[in-house]
Amino acid sequence: MSDVQPLVSIRDVHKSFAGNHVLKGITLExxxxxxxxxxxxxxxxxxxxxxxxTLLDRFDAxxxxxxxxxxxxxxxxxxxxxxxxxxxxxxxRFGLVFxxxxxxxxxxxxKNIMDAPINVQKRPxxxxxxxxxxxLARMGLEGNENKVPCELSGGQQQxxxxxxxxxxxxxxxxxxxxxxxxxxxxxxxxxxxxxxxxEQHMTMVIVTHEMxxxxxxxxxxxxxxxxxxxxxxxxxxxINNPQHNRTKAFLNRYED
Amino acid sequence: xxxxxxxxxxxxxxxxxxxxxxxxxxxxxIALCRMxxxxxxxxxxxxxxxxxxxxxLMLQLMALxxxxxxxxxxxxxxxxxxxxxxxxxxxxxxxxxxxIYRSGIQSIPRGQYxxxxxxxxxxxxxxxxxxxxxxxxxxxxxxxxxxxxLVKDTSLAFVLGVMExxxxxxxxxxxxxxxxxxxxxxxxxxxxxxxxxxxxxxxxKKLDYYHD
Ligand SMILES: Nc1ncnc2c1ncn2[C@@H]1O[C@H](COP(=O)(O)OP(=O)(O)OP(=O)(O)O)[C@@H](O)[C@H]1O
Ligand SMILES: [Mg+2]
Numbered sequence: 152m153s154d155v156q157p158l159v160s161i162r163d164v165h166k167s168f169a170g171n172h173v174l175k176g177i178t179l180e181x182x183x184x185x186x187x188x189x190x191x192x193x194x195x196x197x198x199x200x201x202x203x204x205t206l207l208d209r210f211d212a213x214x215x216x217x218x219x220x221x222x223x224x225x226x227x228x229x230x231x232x233x234x235x236x237x238x239x240x241x242x243x244r245f246g247l248v249f250x251x252x253x254x255x256x257x258x259x260x261x262k263n264i265m266d267a268p269i270n271v272q273k274r275p276x277x278x279x280x281x282x283x284x285x286x287l288a289r290m291g292l293e294g295n296e297n298k299v300p301c302e303l304s305g306g307q308q309q310x311x312x313x314x315x316x317x318x319x320x321x322x323x324x325x326x327x328x329x330x331x332x333x334x335x336x337x338x339x340x341x342x343x344x345x346x347x348x349x350e351q352h353m354t355m356v357i358v359t360h361e362m363x364x365x366x367x368x369x370x371x372x373x374x375x376x377x378x379x380x381x382x383x384x385x386x387x388x389x390i391n392n393p394q395h396n397r398t399k400a401f402l403n404r405y406e407d
Numbered sequence: 408x409x410x411x412x413x414x415x416x417x418x419x420x421x422x423x424x425x426x427x428x429x430x431x432x433x434x435x436x437i438a439l440c441r442m443x444x445x446x447x448x449x450x451x452x453x454x455x456x457x458x459x460x461x462x463x464l465m466l467q468l469m470a471l472x473x474x475x476x477x478x479x480x481x482x483x484x485x486x487x488x489x490x491x492x493x494x495x496x497x498x499x500x501x502x503x504x505x506x507i508y509r510s511g512i513q514s515i516p517r518g519q520y521x522x523x524x525x526x527x528x529x530x531x532x533x534x535x536x537x538x539x540x541x542x543x544x545x546x547x548x549x550x551x552x553x554x555x556x557l558v559k560d561t562s563l564a565f566v567l568g569v570m571e572x573x574x575x576x577x578x579x580x581x582x583x584x585x586x587x588x589x590x591x592x593x594x595x596x597x598x599x600x601x602x603x604x605x606x607x608x609x610x611x612k613k614l615d616y617y618h619d
Contacts, residue, residue: 205525206524206525207521207524207525239527242524242525242526242527243527245525246525247525249518249521249522251518253516253518253519253521253522254522255519255522255523255537256541256617256618256619257540257541257544257617266536267526267527267528270528270532270536271526271527271528271532272527299616299617300617300619301617301618301619315526319526319527
């Protein structure tokens with residue numbers, strides 16, 4: 152058990168924006184096959200954490216590792232990042248699903264999914280195409296191969312963006328509020344796809360405001376507030392028996 | 408008369424084509440300098456664009472034509488007017504194109520860059536494959552306006568004595584005391600812009616397969 156190492160290890164990270172201290176010492180480790188949900192009120196730093204973990208932004212202090220790959224190391228309170236090669240290598244290990252999909256509007260569904268595996272990973276087209284078709288089937292999107300994103304509903308676009316991320320064969324997949332831009336029915340079809348991935352033991356970190364979903368799908372839940380993880384544990388611990396007042400107050404607002 | 412107008416038209420087309428070949432790529436470079444994070448470069452480029460758009464093209468052409476002699480005492484020969492004409496048009500139009508490119512590039516949402524970055528695209532791949540195709544679609548109408556303006560602006564070369572179509576029409580009209588050369592020249596300019604408009608609308612249709 153103890154020789155299994157985390158796929159990602161984020162240790163004591165800090166981040167400020169022009170004096171606004173947003174992340175104040177967060178530590179998060181994700182083991183293979185684990186599904187971690189991150190919940191918390193607006194402005195708590197959830198997106199910032201994900202953006203830094205996916206290298207869209209940088210931690211000021213703390214360390215970041217993907218498996219044995221050291222992406223950033225803390226040296227006297229400053230996060231020192233590895234060179235270009237290290238960052239490039241790290242980017243191959245994770246995928247990110249955005250709240251507003253960010254599909255490439257000028258590419259067809261298939262090209263959205265296949266372009267990076269072919270042109271970034273330099274994999275053979277035939278192999279990528281086969282995988283892309285399989286992913287579309289899993290996402291319930293057969294028949295949409297040649298459409299462009301603007302011809303799809305938001306829920307369909309989000310499922311394409313999940314397929315796009317999966318076609319890179321990431322070890323870990325991050326989601327930042329994948330359903331916040333969607334109507335309730337469309338939300339369900341996307342959540343169903345993510346549930347399906349969890350059943351197949353895809354390692355995932357999901358920032359979400361869908362409490363019922365988080366409770367069902369996650370092995371581990373972290374409640375972030377004011378730049379720290381206030382409380383974490385199993386869904387039963389955090390959602391059904393929260394210990395901290397801030398967690399209780401937050402969850403109360405989500406009770407129907 | 409027609410042969411004179413025809414030789415004028417050839418020069419007009421030459422100015423038109425040379426200006427586009429020079430200013431379309433130069434505009435990209437100017438736009439990138441204008442957006443550079445190296446501030447002095449951005450400021451100089453900004454001043455350049457402002458000057459080029461804020462003073463008459465005719466005056467710029469004259470300055471290029473006579474500046475070398477008045478300022479530096481250089482005798483550049485009778486061919487210099489063609490150079491002055493091409494350089495003047497290229498420098499001027501590149502400034503306009505640069506502003507169009509810049510607004511196009513800046514209108515691409517951050518999310519497009521971020522999605523590309525997470526997928527591992529290099530910076531040049533991101534620009535060439537993701538950003539540029541979307542920019543082209545967005546700026547096509549504005550570029551079309553400039554190109555049509557250029558068709559007519561070529562007539563400004565008359566101030567340099569470059570015998571393009573308008574200069575020829577003027578000369579013939581004066582010698583024959585007739586409106587006809589002007590009417591024919593107008594018809595040719597109009598036909599020319601209609602060809603440009605047709606090509607542009609074809610391109611716009613071709614890019615109409617998506618919207619965002
Ligand atoms: N690029 C930025 N520049 C300046 N401040 C920022 C930036 N990004 C985030 N912040 C600030 O950091 C804080 C945390 O923002 P963040 O987006 O991480 O919160 P969040 O937990 O994801 O909230 P939400 O639930 O609304 O998505 C906020 O106060 C926000 O204003
Ligand atoms: Mg957020």
